[in-house]
Amino acid sequence: xxxxxxxxxxxxxxxxxxxxxLIGDRLGKAGTTVLACGSVIVAxxxxxxxxxxxxxxxxSERHVVEACWTWMRVxxxxxxxxxxxxxxxxxxxxxxxGVGSLIHVYATGYMSHDPSFRRFFxxxxxxxxxxxxxxxxxxxxxxxxxxEGVGLCSYLLIGFWYERPSAAEAxxxxxxxxxxxxxxxxxxxxxxxxxxxxxxxxxxFAAAPHVFAAGGAAITLxxxxxxxxxxxxxxxxxxxTWLPDAMEGPTPVSALIxxxxxVTAGVYMLARxxxxxxxxxxxxxxxxxIGAATALMAATIGLAQNDIKRVxxxxxxxxxGYMFMACxxxxxxxxxxxxxxxxxxxxxxxxxxxxxxxALSDEQDMRNMGGLAPRLPWTHATMAVAxxxxxxxxxxSGFFSKDEILADAxxxxxxxxxxxxxxxxxxxxxxxxxxxxxxxxxxxxxSHEAEHHLHESPPSMIAxxxxxxxxxxxxxxxxxxxxxxxxxxxxxxRPVMEAGDVVPVHHELSHGAEWALLLVxxxxxxxxxxxxxxxxxxxxxxxxxxxxRFAGLYRVLEHKYWVDEIYDAWVVxxxxxxxQWLWRVWDTVVVDGLVNxxxxxxxxxxxxxxxxxxxxxxxxxxxIALGVIALFFHFLR
Amino acid sequence: MIPLSWLIALSAVVxxxxxxxxxVRRNALVIFMSxxxxxxxxxxxxxxxxxxxxxxxxxxxxxxxxxxxAAEVAIGLAIIVHLFRLRETVFVDEIHLLKG
Numbered sequence: 160x161x162x163x164x165x166x167x168x169x170x171x172x173x174x175x176x177x178x179x180x181l182i183g184d185r186l187g188k189a190g191t192t193v194l195a196c197g198s199v200i201v202a203x204x205x206x207x208x209x210x211x212x213x214x215x216x217x218x219s220e221r222h223v224v225e226a227c228w229t230w231m232r233v234x235x236x237x238x239x240x241x242x243x244x245x246x247x248x249x250x251x252x253x254x255x256x257g258v259g260s261l262i263h264v265y266a267t268g269y270m271s272h273d274p275s276f277r278r279f280f281x282x283x284x285x286x287x288x289x290x291x292x293x294x295x296x297x298x299x300x301x302x303x304x305x306x307e308g309v310g311l312c313s314y315l316l317i318g319f320w321y322e323r324p325s326a327a328e329a330x331x332x333x334x335x336x337x338x339x340x341x342x343x344x345x346x347x348x349x350x351x352x353x354x355x356x357x358x359x360x361x362x363x364f365a366a367a368p369h370v371f372a373a374g375g376a377a378i379t380l381x382x383x384x385x386x387x388x389x390x391x392x393x394x395x396x397x398x399x400t401w402l403p404d405a406m407e408g409p410t411p412v413s414a415l416i417x418x419x420x421x422v423t424a425g426v427y428m429l430a431r432x433x434x435x436x437x438x439x440x441x442x443x444x445x446x447x448x449i450g451a452a453t454a455l456m457a458a459t460i461g462l463a464q465n466d467i468k469r470v471x472x473x474x475x476x477x478x479x480g481y482m483f484m485a486c487x488x489x490x491x492x493x494x495x496x497x498x499x500x501x502x503x504x505x506x507x508x509x510x511x512x513x514x515x516x517x518a519l520s521d522e523q524d525m526r527n528m529g530g531l532a533p534r535l536p537w538t539h540a541t542m543a544v545a546x547x548x549x550x551x552x553x554x555x556s557g558f559f560s561k562d563e564i565l566a567d568a569x570x571x572x573x574x575x576x577x578x579x580x581x582x583x584x585x586x587x588x589x590x591x592x593x594x595x596x597x598x599x600x601x602x603x604x605x606s607h608e609a610e611h612h613l614h615e616s617p618p619s620m621i622a623x624x625x626x627x628x629x630x631x632x633x634x635x636x637x638x639x640x641x642x643x644x645x646x647x648x649x650x651x652x653r654p655v656m657e658a659g660d661v662v663p664v665h666h667e668l669s670h671g672a673e674w675a676l677l678l679v680x681x682x683x684x685x686x687x688x689x690x691x692x693x694x695x696x697x698x699x700x701x702x703x704x705x706x707x708r709f710a711g712l713y714r715v716l717e718h719k720y721w722v723d724e725i726y727d728a729w730v731v732x733x734x735x736x737x738x739q740w741l742w743r744v745w746d747t748v749v750v751d752g753l754v755n756x757x758x759x760x761x762x763x764x765x766x767x768x769x770x771x772x773x774x775x776x777x778x779x780x781x782x783i784a785l786g787v788i789a790l791f792f793h794f795l796r
Numbered sequence: 797m798i799p800l801s802w803l804i805a806l807s808a809v810v811x812x813x814x815x816x817x818x819x820v821r822r823n824a825l826v827i828f829m830s831x832x833x834x835x836x837x838x839x840x841x842x843x844x845x846x847x848x849x850x851x852x853x854x855x856x857x858x859x860x861x862x863x864x865x866a867a868e869v870a871i872g873l874a875i876i877v878h879l880f881r882l883r884e885t886v887f888v889d890e891i892h893l894l895k896g
Contacts (some may be wrong), residue, residue: 774892776827780818 163209165225165242165295168252172203172287179281188276195280196263203256210249221246221654224297224361235356242362243297247655250569251427252496252503258419259287261623265510266411268619269517279409286312290420293426299358302428304388305642306344306392310337316416317408329404336401341389344428347384350377351435364434373438382435382442386449389425395453400723402476402562406468410513413468418475418509420501426498427484430491437489447487447568451579454480458586462593466523467512470594474549475505477583481564484576492565492652496638498566499648500556503634504548507627512540514616514624515598519609522788525594530603534613537621539599541628542684545554546595548631550588551684558684563638566676572667581683588687595755596695640673683750725782803844811837822887824876828869858869 169218175198184192213221213496226241244252245716272278295297296302311334352358355366389395394402405417416422418437429436446736457476464470478501485494516523518535532539548555551562561584568577588716605613615621633651638648645653647766668676694702773781810833817830839858846854880886 769895772895774895776888776891777819777822782818784815 163212163223163225163244164205165209165223165244166227168202168209168256169242169288169291169295170203171198171205172284172291173398174198175284176281176288176446179277179284183277183281183735188271190268191277191765192279195284196260196267198284199256199263200260200520201261202287202291203253206252206256209548210253213244213246213249218654230300236352236358238298238300238358240301242295242299244295245655246651246653247291247427247430247495248294250499250652252291254499255287255290255294255420258506258627259290259415260504261626261708262411262419262506263624265414265620266409268617269411269513270409271617274408279316282312282315282319283412283415285415286316286421289652290424293424294516295732297360299351299360299363301404303341303344303348306388306424306428307341309416310341310392313337313405313416313421316412316756317405319408319412319796324409327409327437329401329407333401333405334400337391340398341387343384343387343391345388346382347388348751350381350384354381358600360431367438368434371435372436374440378435379441382432382439382735383445385428385432385435386442386446389428389483390449391425392428393422393483395425395449395479395483396456399453399476400726403469403472403719408471410468410509410516413472414509414513416508417472418505422475422479423482423502424493426479426486426494429483429486430495430655433486433491436486438544443487443489445487446483447573447576450480450483450487451576451583452480452486452589453477454484454583455579457687458583458590459716460719461590462586463713463733465525467515467525467528467594467598468509468523469734470525470590471505471508471512474508474591475585476551478505481561484580485567486573488568488573488576490571492649492656493563494561494568495652496648497560497580500548500634504545504555504557504625504631507541507545507624507631508549510620510624510627511545512536514538514620515542517616517620518613519605520612522606523607525597527609528598528606529601529605530599531613535599535615537615537624541624542595544628545631546591548635550591550688551584551680552688553681554632556631556633558681559638559640562677562680563640565680566668566673568641569672576758581679584680585610585683585687588684589691591694592688592691596691600696601699640677641670685796800844800848803872804841807841807844810834810840822889824879824888826887827888828872828876830866832869835861 174193178194179186179191183194186194209223213223216223220545223243223244224241226239228240230238230240263280266279266283270276273279286309289305289312291305293309295307296305314330314334317333318327320326321330347708348358350362355363357363357366371381387398391398400417402417402422406413408417436446454477457473457480459472461470461477464473478497482494482497482501485491485497515528515535515538516529518538519528520526544555548557552559565577565580565584568580603610618698637651640646640647694705715721814830814832814834814837817833820831820887821827839861842854842858842861846852876886879891885891885893
């Protein structure tokens with residue numbers, strides 16, 4: 160039988176990291192480029208080969224496990240380093256290596272002037288290794304290794320320009336906020352070990368329906384803890400505040416880690432654990448509500464931001480909310496579908512924004528842009544495709560995935576969630592069109608300096624944009640609705656989603672209802688786009704007057720609901736005060752007191768003992784003689 | 797035949813002279829000789845008991861003690877000679893660098 164060679168997919172970027180670390184200084188810039196991009200592109204090749212192999216198998220056998228070695232064996236518990244390829248991880252591994260390759264190529268152009276070129280690709284390849292470990296792991300423990308690995312790389316890359324205090328702060332914030340989520344992940348994993356005695360996906364999912372009472376407290380708590388982990392990694396309420404700050408990192412990092420791959424790890428984890436979540440309906444409701452709330456909240460914040468990358472960051476938070484909304488209403492497949500299309504168009508948006516920033520000599524404020532369409536034709540065209548895709552305009556990829564999520568929300572009876580999703584979709588169309596208009600249309604508001612240096616990006620940056628634009632348009636056609644037995648993407652995921660004893664409930668909509676929902680979301684998307692064109696292009700005074708009319712609301716949105724300030728006052732400051740107390744009282748007084756006390760006691764004792772050591776041989780001899788006499792008395796008494 | 801108690805008494809007296817010599821004299825050579833005195837007091841006791849108990853063990857032990865004493869003299873004298881070369885003195889109360 161021909162081997163799937165799964166281990167080689169994460170091993171290639173790791174090998175590139177090690178080579179770069181050991182001999183990178185001798186390779187030079189060109190060598191580093193070839194090594195970094197080459198390893199990821201070859202990994203994509205291997206991933207493609209493995210997935211084609213998987214597709215050639217009959218549907219019931221699409222579950223390839225490749226065991227490498229036993230990592231640890233403690234009593235009855237054992238964990239392996241082994242990889243799993245099934246339709247779900249196949250989608251993720253293709254997205255990660257495919258979009259990852261494009262972003263690597265783009266980054267060679269974007270980072271070409273950076274003095275830390277080599278360090279950048281070292282981190283980026285390390286990230287690829289961790290992310291591929293995460294999606295290919297066949298147990299929660301190995302998944303957690305990847306989970307922590309991507310968190311570390313995210314921290315390193317957000318703080319890549321560590322000379323800037325804001326970047327260093329943002330990196331720390333991302334790391335600490337993620338830790339809170341990771342703690343939940345770990346506790347959830349501990350509960351799974353306690354109940355099922357294993358962390359292996361197959362064993363946990365096989366045992367779960369028997370050891371957990373459906374809807375019981377244990378499974379609800381375990382899944383909620385795991386969802387806490389997902390909210391940290393995927394920037395959902397209450398742990399979303401780190402993602403907008405993460406924009407301090409270089410733009411290819413924002414595209415790769417904070418849009419296309421790492422932040423979707425939480426969705427992947429939920430989809431992977433869908434058997435557990437289906438046992439806990441209460442957790443599912445929580446996931447759906449949190450997802451919908453995040454989608455709406457982030458979309459409203461996105462309306463009032465002026466930094467081009469921050470708008471995209473809030474848009475990412477909002478889109479991730481849609482994915483969780485899908486998982487919460489039981490449409491895990493639709494969530495993964497949106498992960499894929501979002502990876503295409505959001506990576507494209509970030510890379511396009513990076514191209515604009517690059518062209519304008521690091522200008523990020525949209526108020527200082529405008530009228531760039533004729534000057535940056537390729538960037539403009541590709542960004543326009545991505546904007547149409549995310550806004551949900553028919554025939555673009557985002558339309559298919561978002562519409563499927565909304566249809567599933569309606570079909571499962573979550574009408575409130577559906578309504579929130581529709582409002583969010585309208586806002587998405589509005590703020591994305593606003594971004595597009597402010598950047599590319601209308602009069603130029605460029606500074607003289609920026610105007611002078613304005614240039615279209617080099618081919619290494621344009622080529623990935625074009626490929627991603629094609630994918631952003633065409634990526635949705637694997638999920639055309641109105642097909643008997645579900646569309647191609649759903650059929651592909653079916654072996655995973657219908658595995659186990661818990662069969663998901665199917666909600667069939669009548670064709671009429673489906674058409675009606677489709678029409679509503681199309682109208683909403685076009686309405687949002689039209690409104691933004693009206694407010695920012697045809698009639699710019701409208702935006703200003705609206706802003707003045709609703710000044711209070713605008714202030715709330717501009718300051719992001721003061722979430723950061725509230726967290727600072729209610730969480731960070733009390734925590735700091737407690738730490739200060741522990742430092743000044745517990746540490747300096749108690750711990751240091753104990754340690755120093757031992758020292759002082761010994762010093763006092765030895766100070767007395769040293770009086771006996773006079774240096775005179777005679778004195779010692781006298782003590783020996785006295786000792787002998789004392790012994791005599793003791794024994795001969 | 798001399799009674800055992802006399803011999804033991806003599807041994808004890810010689811040993812006590814050795815102890816006092818070690819404790820009160822300053823000259824390293826004399827201290828050394830006093831130690832030899834103590835060793836020989838012990839030898840005398842061994843021999844006395846050996847003859848009293850009609851056993852050879854005590855006499856054999858004396859040879860061991862003499863061997864050890866010879867080795868000790870060799871090392872001890874070497875130390876004293878070195879000491880004199882370095883410090884030009886053999887008085888132990890003038891050598892008290894090693895103290896707490």
